[in-house]
Structure formats: C-alpha cells, structure tokens
Amino acid sequence: MDTFLGRVTMYRLVLALLLVLAAYAFVLSGLGLLAFSPKELGATLAAAVVTSWGGTRMMAMIVRTRPHTESSLITGLLLFFVMFPSDAAAGVGGIAAAGLIAAASKYLVAFRGRHIFNPAAFGAAAVTLLGLGAAAWWAANPAMLPVVLLCTIVILYRTRKLTMGAVFLVLAVGILVMRLTAGGTDPASALQLVLVSYPVLFLLGFMLTEPLTLPPRRWQQLLVAALVAIVLSLQISIGPVFIGPEYALLIGNAVAFTMGQRRRIRLRYTESRQLTPTSVEVSFAPAKPVRFKPGQYMELTLPHARPDRRGIRRIFSISSSPGDASVRFGLRLSDPPSSFKSALLNLRPGASVNATMVAGDFVLPANPAVPLMLLAGGIGVTPFLSQLRSMEGTDQGRDIVLVYVVSTPTELGYVDELSRSRVILFCPGNPGPLPEGWIHGGTGFPTAKDLRSLIPDVDRRHAYISGSPTTLAHAKLVIREAGGKSIRTDAFLGY
Template sequence: MNAVKSRIDTWLGRFTMYRLILWVLGVLVVYSMVLNVLGWLTFGLPQMLVHLVLCLGVTYASNRLLAMVFRITPHSESSLITGLLIYFLFWPAFGVTDMAGVALACVLASASKYALAFRGRHIFNPAAAGAFLTGLTGLNIATWWAATPAMLWLLVPGVLVVLYRTRKMLMATVFMVVATSIICAELLSRGMTFGQALWQPLAQRPLLFFVGFMLSEPLTLPPRRWQQLALAAVVGVVFAVPYNLGFVANSPELALLLGNLIAFVLGQRGGVELIFKGSRALTPGSTEFRFEPTRPVRYAAGQFMELNLPHSGSDGKGRRRVFSITSPPGAAEVTFGVGTAEPLSTAKKALLALQPGDNISATTVGGDFLLPHDAGKPVLLIAAGIGITPFLAHLAADEAARDTVVLYLAKGRDELACAEQLEASGARVIARLADGSTPPDFMLDAGTSRIDAPRLRELVPDLAEREVYVSGSPASVDSLRAAARGAGARRVHVDSFAGY
C-alpha cells in the first residue's frame, strides 16, 4: 500500500493544484456533454457549447483586460478555472437575459480579483463573487446544475483526486458531515425516509462540487489546519441552514463568500512583495534563495510560502510554486531552500534567472509542520534530501533548549545542506549517507543500511518518548513514517515534497 500511495503521490505531484483542477473540470465538461447526447441531461448540445464558449471567452478576455489596466501579469489558468466553474453554476440557455447574466458573472468574477482584493491578494472566490453579485441584479441566478445524479459518476472521483492532491480531505469531511447532517434533519422533519434524506444532499445539492472545487481554494483559506476545519464547520452550517433576509437568502455562493471573509481575517492579509537579494548553492542539487519582504511577513517555523513566478512558456508545474521557508520568523530576509537538480520546471528556471533587485510576489503562507508548543517536549526530525529545508527554520529559531535529534538521509557528504547551521543548533545529528562517505565529525555516522523500524530503534532508543517529524519526497516520507511507527513512535507528523 505504501508503494502504491507513493506512486500516486509522485504522479499527482507532477501537476500543480491549478493545472489538476483545470484538467478535472475539463473532463467534467466533456462528460456533461456526453450525458446530454445520451439524454441524461436536457439542455441541448448547442446551448451547452455556446455557454462554454461564453464562460471561457468572457472570463479570459476580461481577466487579461483588467490585468493590463492594473499592470499585473494575468494568471491564465486561474481565469480558465473560473470560467469552467461558472459554466457549471449557471443554466445553459439561449435567452438574451440569461446569457447577459452569465457574461456579467464572468466579468464580475474577473473584476473581483482586482477590486475585491487587498495588497494584491483577492479576498473572495471569484466564481462565487461573480455569481452572487449577478444574482443581486436579477439578470440570472446560479443554479449549480452540476448537482445532478448523472454527474456523480465522474464528479465523485474528480473531487476525491483534487482533495487528495491538495490535502483537504479532512476539511472536506468536516464540511460534508455538518452540511449533510443539517439538511438530512430538515428533510426528515418533512417526512422523508432516511435514505431519501441522505441521497438528496449528496446527489441533488451541490455539496460535492462546492467542497471539491471552491471551498478548498488555497488562496481563500486560513493558513492553519485547525482554522480550516473550524471554517469548514461554519460554512457547512451557513450552507445548510435555510434563511431569508429579504434581499438575500441562503445560497452556496453566499456561504462561501462569508467563509472567505473569515479566512481573510485569520490569515496573511494580502500578498507580499519580495525583493530578490541573491542565492547560494546548498548542495550540488539544491539552492538557497534570499528575499527581502517589503513589509513584515507573519509565519511560524516550519511553514511554507507560495511564490508567484510569472514566465512565458509555463509547463505543467505552473507559475505558482510552494517552498518551505528556511529562515526563522522575524528575520530581516526570507529564505527558501529549493531542489534545483535537473530536470528543472520552467518555474524553477525563472527562479534561477532572477537578478538582485527583481521583485516577485508571495501569495500564501500556511502549513502545520510546527514543533510542539511545549519546548520541553523532545523531538526527532527525519529529513530525506531536500526535506531538511523546513527543519532549518526550526533549528534557527529559539529551539536551542529543546532536546532535538536530527536524522539526515542523503546520497553523500556533498548532499548535506547547511552543515554549519546544523552544528550550531546544538541538536544531535545522525547522518545516513547512501554512498558510504563519512559525514562531518559532529554527526553520528549511521552507515549505509536501510532505515527500517529496528534500525531506527537502534539509532534513537528513546524514540517512543519523542514526537517525530518526517520530511522529504512522497516515497521517502511513506517509508520513513512506517519505520517510525514500527519503532514505537506515538505521533508522526509529515511534510512531503510532491513534485519538487
């Protein structure tokens, strides 16, 4: 099972979140048209084709036009995703008013990224904002027609793939349980059987589409997992409880917008401009990049930052990439340790091509790879290759008093990054070098044998008393997590580097 999971993680890691959602939505569009041809949907194929062209064309064009006005490089993938979402939100029809309403929703969705934004970061989900504002005009109202039983055959696996890739399965579960429970209770009170009351919210209301493609959008989520879970519960209640305030009534788009507003208050409000200061090689296959933020950045040791790296000819990795922050909180410069071995993605080539003084933007700060609040709690940090990067911030922060053991797995001595920093941290460092080379004197040589549960118990006899953190590639993380659990670890926290 670990081998299968590792292969799935590695394959999915080749796609950014944006590219994956774009592909999944594209498949669902084709599927919806096949259903229409088979008679399972009754819109009419010409209406669906015109509706698709309208949604994609107006959203893409308006986004590029607004980007020119605001002098911002447009994110084409994001605009295409917004257009596809609107395709599934509004009923395909040839009515002039209906089509005008859809076009307005597309323009408002694009405009929300710039007008309803703070320091370069949009506050609200664009598709939800466009649908909600259009509904207020009376031109058209979002029907969320993707919530139909015939769509479930591909909607369910598509949503599961997206949630698995974005690691939002638990958050989605909280939302689904809360919203489904409330809706079921309401339907049971109307005399429905339990089976009918359970089937309707799953098959005839847009819970799955909502949570898979809209609630899980990273830019409109708070940074910490517990905050995301609490937000999912709140949005689930607002989504499911019926209300009518006169000019607005409960709707999926309003529930999402309220959740977006809460997330904005909890998170890093606004994007952050970073001025490139320089870089240095950490190992033959990794590089440290230094940036000076134009304003203070709130983050905790072990968290990541998403960098926006506009460039032409973008590959499947996209232009937004997530990297672990290696500098301690409060440092004058923000640094990242990045794997730069060939083959390189176009985004990493753009990163390597930066010149001192160049500006890029950071869109998101988040992550839960944090050490225990209790500084007296001993920890074991297991790093495979580039997986050492999130631990560098921990070791550089005020963790000197903590009982820390670092197990560092690398191909050879020249692949050990930041040895001086590791030595200065005061942590007990154990190195397992695959080529049999000798690590620096301050490190304990673990030899070349495989790190399995028995070997881990030998190297760290008190492992059961420590909280264990594992970082590296998906395959390494799965193997080392299993070894740690087999060695008696009670809690194992992981931070896998998919697609680096």
C-alpha cells in the same frame, strides 16, 4: 499517487478535472440525461470562459500586472457549472456579466493585492442580486455524481484537505438530512436526495478548497468548512435573498480573510548559494516583515516566458527563521530544472517577486517539553532549518534529534547550520569529517532497529518527517515499527 499528482500544479490539475467534467456533461446532454441541451451548454460554456478570460486580461492591463490564465479559465469553468445554462440572449448576457464581475473581483474586491472572495461565487451572487441571471449549481445531478465525487476525492487528497472535507460533509449532509427527515422524508431517501441534488460535493471539491481564500492553519480551515456547511444547510433567507451555496461560500471567505496574511507579499531577490550539486538556497529581502511560523511554506509567483506544465506559481518551505532579515528557501534542482526554477535562478539582484500566501501546519508543538525526532530526506531538511534556526539564542531547551538521510555524501547540505544540533546521519560511503556530536548511523535508509538502537526513547518522541512522498511512506512504516506513535509529515511534491 503523490508522485503522480505532484507532477502538475494544483491549478492545472483542477483545470484538467473541470475540463473532464465539462466533456462528461456534454456526453450526458447528448444522451438526453441532462435537462439542458448541448446547445445551451455550449453557449453557457463560451460565455463564461470567454468573459472570465477576457475580463481578467483587461483588468490586468488596467492595473499593470500579468494575468493568470489558468486561474481565469478555472473561474470560467466554475461559472459554467454554477450558472443556469441558456442559449437565449438574456441568459447568455447574465452569464457573461457573471464572468466579467468574477474577473474584476480579483482586482477590485481585494486588499493590498490579495482577493478576498472566490471569484466564481462572487460573480454568481452579484448577477443574482442584480437580477441579471441565476445560479443553478446544475453539477448536482444524479448522472454527474460519480465523476464529481471522483474529482472531489482527487482534489481533497492532493491538497491534504480530507479532514476538512469530512467536517464539511458530516455537517452539511447531516443537517440537510435531518431537516428533510423532520419534514417527513425517510432517512434513506433524504440522504440520496442530498447527495444527488445538493451541490455539496462540487462546492467542497472545486471551490471551498481554493487556497487563496482559505486561512493558513488547519484548525482555521476546519472552522471555515464548518461555518460554510452550516450556512449552506440551514437554507435561510434574508429578506428577498435566499442564502444559497454561493453566499455560504462568500461568508466563509470573509471569515477566512480575517485569519490569514491579509496582503500580497513583495520580495526582492538578493542572492543564491549552492548547497549541493543538486540543490540551492535562494534569498529575498521582503518589502515588509513577513509573519510565519517555523515549518510553514510560501507560494511564489514568477511570470516567465514559456512556462512548463508546473506553471508560474510554486510552493517552497521556508528555511529562514521568522526573525531573520531575509526570507530564504532551499530547493532541489532536477535535470533539466523546471522553467520556474530556471527563471528563479536567473533573476538579477533587486528583481521583484510576489508571494501569494503563507500557510502550513508543519509546526512544532507549542509545549517545548515534548521530545522530538525530526527525519529529513535530502532537501526535506528545509523546514527543519527554519525550526532549528528559530531556537538559536533562546532558552526553549527542546529535546530534538534530527535523522538526516541523504543519497550520497555530496548531497549533504546545511552542515554548518546544523553543526550545533544533535544529528544522526544516514549516508552511503564516507561523508568525511562530521561536526562534533554528529553520528554516522548507517549507509542506507534507517531501519526500525537502527532507530531503537540510536534513539532508545524513540517510542515517546513526536516524529516529524519531511521529504519526497517515497521518503514519507518508507519513514512512517519504519517509525511505527520502532514504536513511534505520533507522526506528522510534510510532503515535497513534484520533485
């Protein structure tokens, strides 16, 4: 599943799911299972998507930047499901206004190039306050529920937000059911009513998970999810304004903004170096110091001609230490490489690249006394490089052993950087001379017997695994069989 979903970016996955959901809505409307006619849905869809797309392009021209087409289409489709459908002039005008306001908010309601609020929620809230339209969240419908539920599960799984989704649903559904039960509704009917008539699933799957308006750490995301769930379920009013789902999300966005990297990160390309025949490390000089924790990742944006299905934004684990002057990323090259990576490797020194966020929870325990086993598959060693580099010249004295698995001797990278670390190498054939202290543990993937033999205390070490989904799945089984209990993973999707 990870391999399949990793073939496309999150933007394209969400766009595809929204298109499937829209097509399903038109089918239901044609069958008379929705309260809105195909004509009303068609007018709403056209107004929302055209104004969001057109408004984004217009604003991009004004501020002299490139528009993100997929993002604008997603915003338009979200408004299609949020705004009250209409084919009347006034209704379509309100929907169009929501699309234009949503597009403008990405550039005007922003801080140092980073937008603060979910654009669709901002557009819906704005036109409601102005009296130009109304949010209906009509995707919350009994006939729509099965597909909305499936889409939500796919998005939460792909984004590794299942725990966040569980926190949101438990609180939102639980509080709403209790409120309805207190009003005289029996619990079973209350639960059914909440699931089919409140937009908890659509809000969670398609809007709360937006990466640019989420904080970077998991505990922060859980906190924001809980806050949005509570505000949504209390259904309060402030004066004449009812605090509906769009306002609950905007409140969560505002809190999330205070927790993360509150500016666009500008990087200047400096150089690249070949690590192995199929991997390189690229280096950038940041315009200002970048705050990150060793093991986190960064999303780069690189507009280029004829982007393939992977798009113009990609996530890469940071291989440099937070104290380094350069920000570096190790990346694997497929044959042929993606359009993004080709454009990245063809950059000239001095070329500017923007990063949209720093995030991730693949960080080492705060307590340096915790013994660790790091297991890397190929280029999955990248986040470990950042962690090990950050400890050089410090007195942390962590007890760390790195299990490094490569497919061939030529795929062994970062040997010099890892020469002072305790490394157990699993590599077919003869890897040649190894740094002092390294052990050639075997020629295949490590078994539970290998780990128990080479790392006798494997059962008390916290295990960290980084690599492809296949590597992660295999390694987790082996580590558990060897007695390991605490396991954290970092999946390299799309390779």
